[in-house]
Amino acid sequence: MVSASASKDRYILYGAPGSGATPVHAALTLIGAEVDAVDVSPWESEAERERMAGVNPMRQVPALVLPSGEVMTESAAILIWLGDRYPEAGLCPVPDDPLRTRYLRWMVYLPAAIYAMYWVRDEPTRLTPDPAAQAVMLERTAERIAHCWHLMDTQIDDPAPYLLGEKLSMLDLYVTVLSRWTPGRRRFYREAPRMAGVVRRVDADPRLAEFWAARYPFTKGEQT
Numbered sequence: 001m002v003s004a005s006a007s008k009d010r011y012i013l014y015g016a017p018g019s020g021a022t023p024v025h026a027a028l029t030l031i032g033a034e035v036d037a038v039d040v041s042p043w044e045s046e047a048e049r050e051r052m053a054g055v056n057p058m059r060q061v062p063a064l065v066l067p068s069g070e071v072m073t074e075s076a077a078i079l080i081w082l083g084d085r086y087p088e089a090g091l092c093p094v095p096d097d098p099l100r101t102r103y104l105r106w107m108v109y110l111p112a113a114i115y116a117m118y119w120v121r122d123e124p125t126r127l128t129p130d131p132a133a134q135a136v137m138l139e140r141t142a143e144r145i146a147h148c149w150h151l152m153d154t155q156i157d158d159p160a161p162y163l164l165g166e167k168l169s170m171l172d173l174y175v176t177v178l179s180r181w182t183p184g185r186r187r188f189y190r191e192a193p194r195m196a197g198v199v200r201r202v203d204a205d206p207r208l209a210e211f212w213a214a215r216y217p218f219t220k221g222e223q224t
């Protein structure tokens with residue numbers, strides 16, 4: 001049950017389909033808040049990065065303008081804040097819930113161990129001008145990401161039907177989107193067989209069917 005106030009809250013979300021703004025947008029959809037989406041793809045070009053400069057000095061998405069006018073960046077922080085802001089949506093364990101430790105651990109693991117790799121991957125010239133070295137970096141960061149998924153899969157307790165057990169949480173939304181990025185879903189299923197069923201369940205959640213279709217549809221063969 002979502003409170004009446006959620007439907008009156010209006011957010012501006014800078015991002016683009018498939019970006020780190022997607023789990024935030026999915027969360028706002030479940031919460032029932034109004035979202036004005038501004039599509040910007042900073043990983044695609046310098047011009048797109050410049051479009052973000054006035055909103056987020058890191059020139060990255062997601063950035064969320066709250067109803068108060070404050071700008072929040074950092075996907076995990078945004079998701080955690082939204083979970084706490086709308087407890088009635090039930091998208092996170094409350095602070096004294098024993099599941100809170102597991103929730104925070106993995107919510108921070110994702111941007112620290114996995115998402116951060118894409119700063120290099122999106123523009124390998126940032127770290128080296130040598131094309132051969134860039135190719136090695138792309139290969140090794142993809143392997144590192146796959147390994148981190150595998151580690152999470154072996155460490156997370158009883159991930160069924162959702163990553164924290166009975167209830168779908170921000171963590172499920174976050175993993176469902178990030179697991180589609182390079183090296184992609186097929187590799188994810190192999191590296192993280194225990195979490196594979198969870199992301200498929202979130203892909204198929206009827207409350208998000210319209211959202212996924214509009215904002216992050218699967219390409220042919222991606223999901224199988």
Ligand SMILES: N[C@@H](CCC(=O)N[C@@H](CS)C(=O)NCC(=O)O)C(=O)O
Nearest residue numbers: 019020042043060061062074075111
């Ligand atoms: N730590 C940030 C990372 C954000 C990030 O890397 N966003 C990507 C898009 S998914 C981006 O804007 N990349 C462009 C760039 O880094 O230049 C977060 O978790 O929100």
